[in-house]
Amino acid sequence: MPTIVSCPTCGAKVEWTEKSRYRPFCSERCQQIDLGAWAEEKYTIPGGPPDDPLADPDADPAP
Template sequence: MATIVDCPTCGKKVEWSEENRFRPFCSERCKQIDLGAWAEEKYAIPAVTPPQEADDDDIPSR
């Protein structure tokens, strides 16, 4: 039984198989649209800023 997924760009049902060379997309067009969105920075992976480490100057002297 083949796995069916939604095309990330247009939502069309697509069979996830080796025969579909554009998977998970339904077509070259949808694949290029998604690539263009990444290139234009429309997608972003949220970053977590680590807390700043204390410098020696920030530590009170005793």
């Protein structure tokens, strides 16, 4: 029995199989809506600012 997941965009039920071309999305439309949300920075991944790759790793940290 295939695994059933909910489309992250619209909530429709999707079979997690090879024939589900856009999984976990139900359609190309829902996939594109999600991609657009990432491009518009509607989603974020929590974390601190990136490390400065040019900083001296042996330097004392700022007080």
